[in-house]
Each structure stands twice: as C-alpha cells, then as structure tokens.
Amino acid sequence: MAADGNHVTVLTTNARRVSDFWQPSTSEAPSLPAHEVLDGVVVERLQLIHPWPAPYRFGLLRRAGLWLHLCRLPAGLVRPAQQHLSRWMPPLRGLSNALRQWGPEVDLIHADDSSWDGLLLAAATAARRYRKPLVVRPLMHLGNAWVQSHHAMAHQVSVYRDAAAVLALSQREAAAIEALGISPQRIHIIRMGVEPEIPVSPETLDTAGFRREHAVGGPIVAFVGANTYDKGAFALAEAVIQLNLEGLPLDLVCAGPQGEGLRAFLQQQPSEVQAVVRDRVHILGIVDEVTKHRLLGACNLFALPSQVDTFGIVFLEAWLHSKPVRQRWRNS
Known part of the structure; x- marks a missing residue:
C-alpha cells in the first residue's frame, strides 16, 4: 500500500515477545523506537506497562x-x-x-x-x-x-x-x-490461502544444506508455531521421544516463539530420555520466512497437533512443499 503511494500508519506495541505483555522484557536487545518509518510505512509503538x-x-x-x-x-x-x-x-x-x-x-x-x-x-x-x-x-x-x-x-x-x-x-x-x-x-x-508458488528459489531452499546445518540425517518431523502445550508442541515432543526409545529414529525440529517453555518442559523429563532430547529435538526459536520454508522443504512430515487452532495457514504452506500433514481437532 505504501509503495502505491498510500499513507500507511501501523499502530502496535513495543513488545518483542509474547511474555512482554505481562512482565518486563529480559531481552538484551535495545528497546524498539516509539516512532519510525520502515519502507514508507509509519510505525507508532505504544508502551506496555507492568503495574504491581x-x-x-x-x-x-x-x-x-x-x-x-x-x-x-x-x-x-x-x-x-x-x-x-x-x-x-x-x-x-x-x-x-x-x-x-x-x-x-x-x-x-x-x-x-x-x-x-x-x-x-x-x-x-x-x-x-x-x-x-x-x-x-x-x-x-x-x-x-x-x-x-x-x-x-x-x-x-x-x-x-x-x-x-x-x-x-x-x-x-x-x-x-x-x-x-x-x-x-x-x-x-474468509478462508485462508497462500500463493500457489513456493516463495523461495530452489537454490535458497537448499534442503540438504538445512539438514547439514542442523546435523539431521534421518526423517524430520517439523513443527511451526508457538512452542506451547495448547499448540501441541509438548505432546509432539513426547511422541518423538517415545518413537526413538522404541527404535524408530527421527528428529523433531520446532520453529516459532516461546521455545523457552518447551525447553523447560523437556528439561523436566526423566534422565534416561535426556540423550534423545539432546540429539533428536531441535528448537530453533523464531525464524524468518526463508528458514521456515527450508524446514518445510526438508521435513518428511509436518505436525501441528493443536487443541485450539481454528485453521493454521502453515498447513497450506506445508502442502506447497508436498508434505503430509498431521493435525488434531478437539471438540470437547
């Protein structure tokens, strides 16, 4: 819109992470400016406050x-x-x-x-x-x-x-x-949709390179979304751990916010599974669009066993890469 000559103003907050909404940020990154112009778009950020x-x-x-x-x-x-x-x-x-x-x-x-x-x-x-x-x-x-x-x-x-x-x-x-x-x-x-072409060139996608970078040689289960219990990240991690213990080697690669919660959950698991967690569960945190599509291109299965989502657009993005998708509906 801005490129077409329209005056565009985005009113947002100074939050960097979801947790910033209820507690002061612990990030070492500098505070986001209250006012800036990005690619012709005026961005106004309101300050979050944290009363006692x-x-x-x-x-x-x-x-x-x-x-x-x-x-x-x-x-x-x-x-x-x-x-x-x-x-x-x-x-x-x-x-x-x-x-x-x-x-x-x-x-x-x-x-x-x-x-x-x-x-x-x-x-x-x-x-x-x-x-x-x-x-x-x-x-x-x-x-x-x-x-x-x-x-x-x-x-x-x-x-x-x-x-x-x-x-x-x-x-x-x-x-x-x-x-x-x-x-x-x-x-x-208003149904969800994506452009019918993968927005990353084959050279940039480089799925073999993605596997090398993350030291993954076998099957990959991909998860993209908030790494929370409700979104199914905890249950999926438990399932991948159990399959490895039963002799089926595969890796879980998670991308998205709130990875610290998933890490804390995994650290509480019994000592006998910590080696599986260390070697088979990869938490990338928040990633850019290119990395997301590299993950979707490299994986063998995309899983988002969410208890709460209406419909995740990432399902369509996984299908763009011709990947099987596993989801979960909960009606009660």
Missing part, C-alpha cells in the same frame, strides 16, 4: 474474567466487570489517545483476535464514538470450554453482536460464532 504485582497481575485479571464467564452468572451482571478487567488486556499506555487521533480519519475499524479483549473493546468504543463500521475477526480457538471461553465472554459477545461483520476462518468457527447468538447474516467465512 507484575508478572502476576495479567494472569490474575485474565482468570478473574474467565471465572466470571464460567460461573454462568447473568450476562448483565458480569459484562461490566469483564469490561473493567479488559482495560489491562494488554496494559498499554496511550491507546485511548492514539484512537482519538486516528479514529476520525479512518473509514473502517477492524479488530483482530478477540482474546486480547482490551484491544477489542477499545476498537468497538472508537467505532461507536466516530460512527465507523466495525469488523471483527475473533480467531476463535475451538478446544474445550476453558479454551473457547477466551473468545466467548459476555463483553466480547456484545461486541460481535454490534459489529457490522464478523469474519470466520472456517465453517467450524462460523458455527461456533453463530452459537453465541450472532446473526448468520453478519458472519462471513
């Missing part, structure tokens, strides 16, 4: 809102309390001022990922104040009741009902949104 008792405040307030939802009290009672709690989801300095500055100038307000309910409600408030159409893409996670409640609390549902449109990624998500009392006429399925 950080890092516990974020989790405590989140659980309080979910507890109100799961108690099944009347929505009219819990909605005001959840709206109040959402002010710290995430705790941003200057969000209201930024929306007052930009709200009158835009033609449409789009709220993405309703689990960040503070941003969702801020967007809804700005849409009402400046009489702009609001489009919401909840990105609902469709696991058990606890997982679904992150997107189905009373104050979130009230925003969906008032929105001009609610976007779903799949028929399953659309059905879950409609079950919350949202008119099906307002729900639009």
Whole structure:
C-alpha cells in the first residue's frame, strides 16, 4: 500500500515477545523506537506497562474474567466487570489517545483476535464514538470450554453482536460464532490461502544444506508455531521421544516463539530420555520466512497437533512443499 503511494500508519506495541505483555522484557536487545518509518510505512509503538504485582497481575485479571464467564452468572451482571478487567488486556499506555487521533480519519475499524479483549473493546468504543463500521475477526480457538471461553465472554459477545461483520476462518468457527447468538447474516467465512508458488528459489531452499546445518540425517518431523502445550508442541515432543526409545529414529525440529517453555518442559523429563532430547529435538526459536520454508522443504512430515487452532495457514504452506500433514481437532 505504501509503495502505491498510500499513507500507511501501523499502530502496535513495543513488545518483542509474547511474555512482554505481562512482565518486563529480559531481552538484551535495545528497546524498539516509539516512532519510525520502515519502507514508507509509519510505525507508532505504544508502551506496555507492568503495574504491581507484575508478572502476576495479567494472569490474575485474565482468570478473574474467565471465572466470571464460567460461573454462568447473568450476562448483565458480569459484562461490566469483564469490561473493567479488559482495560489491562494488554496494559498499554496511550491507546485511548492514539484512537482519538486516528479514529476520525479512518473509514473502517477492524479488530483482530478477540482474546486480547482490551484491544477489542477499545476498537468497538472508537467505532461507536466516530460512527465507523466495525469488523471483527475473533480467531476463535475451538478446544474445550476453558479454551473457547477466551473468545466467548459476555463483553466480547456484545461486541460481535454490534459489529457490522464478523469474519470466520472456517465453517467450524462460523458455527461456533453463530452459537453465541450472532446473526448468520453478519458472519462471513474468509478462508485462508497462500500463493500457489513456493516463495523461495530452489537454490535458497537448499534442503540438504538445512539438514547439514542442523546435523539431521534421518526423517524430520517439523513443527511451526508457538512452542506451547495448547499448540501441541509438548505432546509432539513426547511422541518423538517415545518413537526413538522404541527404535524408530527421527528428529523433531520446532520453529516459532516461546521455545523457552518447551525447553523447560523437556528439561523436566526423566534422565534416561535426556540423550534423545539432546540429539533428536531441535528448537530453533523464531525464524524468518526463508528458514521456515527450508524446514518445510526438508521435513518428511509436518505436525501441528493443536487443541485450539481454528485453521493454521502453515498447513497450506506445508502442502506447497508436498508434505503430509498431521493435525488434531478437539471438540470437547
């Protein structure tokens, strides 16, 4: 858009990692600038704040809102309390001022990922104040009741009902949104897609080189996404370890954020499996697009046994490389 001559401003935060939302960053990297221009795009970063008792405040307030939802009290009672709690989801300095500055100038307000309910409600408030159409893409996670409640609390549902449109990624998500009392006429399925060509040249892809760089000679199971329990990284690591112990040698290569949580989980495993962990589980952390496609090109199987995803676009990216895909749906 900027290359076409449009004025583009991105309003974001100074977070480098997900954990920065609830605790001060421990990164040794310099702080991100509050204002900069990247390739013609103006980037404005709002500062995250961490009031006492950080890092516990974020989790405590989140659980309080979910507890109100799961108690099944009347929505009219819990909605005001959840709206109040959402002010710290995430705790941003200057969000209201930024929306007052930009709200009158835009033609449409789009709220993405309703689990960040503070941003969702801020967007809804700005849409009402400046009489702009609001489009919401909840990105609902469709696991058990606890997982679904992150997107189905009373104050979130009230925003969906008032929105001009609610976007779903799949028929399953659309059905879950409609079950919350949202008119099906307002729900639009915008399916995921990728360009039909691998965006990396064969020379750059160099899958044999990727294997050499990571000292992997046999079959590779690839995982791309947040390295968390809900995404299935822990279960997949356990499965790969067990298969190795049973005599089937294969390597797991994980790419994505929150690798420190997976490392901590693996360090807690029994001593007799630590050699397998050391030799067969590779945690790359956050990688660039080229490295991601090199991994997908080099692997023998892509697995994302997530309990929560609506639909992962990385499935399509793995299919671009003609790789078999293993996923998991959980309906209860």
